Amino acid sequence: GNSVTQMEGPVTLSEEAFLTINCTYTATGYPSLFWYVQYPGEGLQLLLKATKADDKGSNKGFEATYRKETTSFHLEKGSVQVSDSAVYFCALTDTNAGGTSYGKLTFGQGTILTVHP
Amino acid sequence: DTGVSQNPRHKITKRGQNVTFRCDPISEHNRLYWYRQTLGQGPEFLTYFQNEAQLEKSRLLSDRFSAERPKGSFSTLEIQRTEQGDSAMYLCASSSRTGTDTQYFGPGTRLTVL
Numbered sequence: 020g021n022s023v024t025q026m027e028g029p030v031t032l033s034e035e036a037f038l039t040i041n042c043t044y045t046a047t048g049y050p051s052l053f054w055y056v057q058y059p060g061e062g063l064q065l066l067l068k069a070t071k072a073d074d075k076g077s078n079k080g081f082e083a084t085y086r087k088e089t090t091s092f093h094l095e096k097g098s099v100q101v102s103d104s105a106v107y108f109c110a111l112t113d114t115n116a117g118g119t120s121y122g123k124l125t126f127g128q129g130t131i132l133t134v135h136p
Numbered sequence: 137d138t139g140v141s142q143n144p145r146h147k148i149t150k151r152g153q154n155v156t157f158r159c160d161p162i163s164e165h166n167r168l169y170w171y172r173q174t175l176g177q178g179p180e181f182l183t184y185f186q187n188e189a190q191l192e193k194s195r196l197l198s199d200r201f202s203a204e205r206p207k208g209s210f211s212t213l214e215i216q217r218t219e220q221g222d223s224a225m226y227l228c229a230s231s232s233r234t235g236t237d238t239q240y241f242g243p244g245t246r247l248t249v250l
Binding site: 023053055061062063064065068108110112122123124125126127128129 | 243
């Protein structure tokens with residue numbers, strides 16, 4: 020079955036530091052890959068996504084590249100802010116050969132990020 | 137587009153009672169998902185509807201759990217004879233069949249079973 024493994028947290032950084040949160044996956048078929056973020060007291064929000072190998076998803080200064088050869092989708096940001104403090108979830112869903120994703124999301128366990136001024 | 141809404145936001149109940157949660161998806165989204173999230177964990181899939189048809193159920197969904205989506209619009213998730221282990225955040229998400237099927241999540245219903 021599908022599975023997602025995230026680096027264990029929590030991660031604590033100073034403002035303007037470089038962020039990497041590792042994510043690796045196991046999947047059959049052609050998964051689409053996602054990063055969701057959960058800010059304190061709020062619901063899950065889609066941060067970025069990539070639907071095929073070598074695609075780069077980006078949003079709000081965050082980036083992640085779909086690496087099929089290493090089955091990874093690591094999240095990076097060059098300079099974090101206090102407002103980035105949240106829980107980050109890597110996830111995948113199956114995609115058919117036509118590129119349309121379908122079905123349930125499989126999530127990693129989440130990584131808590133705390134950014135200090 | 138007002139987003140996915142869920143009601144109630146919080147529910148406290150005593151063990152053995154029945155509870156029902158409601159999810160209203162983004163209008164015209166024909167896919168609707170239920171997930172459960174416990175503290176410190178990622179969401180786990182429970183069940184999935186396309187229009188009114190329930191297409192997949194997780195083994196996590198015991199016979200005490202039932203979900204419906206009449207007329208392919210809102211959905212309800214009922215838990216009968218609640219147990220303390222049912223305490224969790226119950227999340228609903230919806231997506232469109234077209235495009236990349238990105239799932240948009242509601243704020244969740246937090247269930248506490250005493």
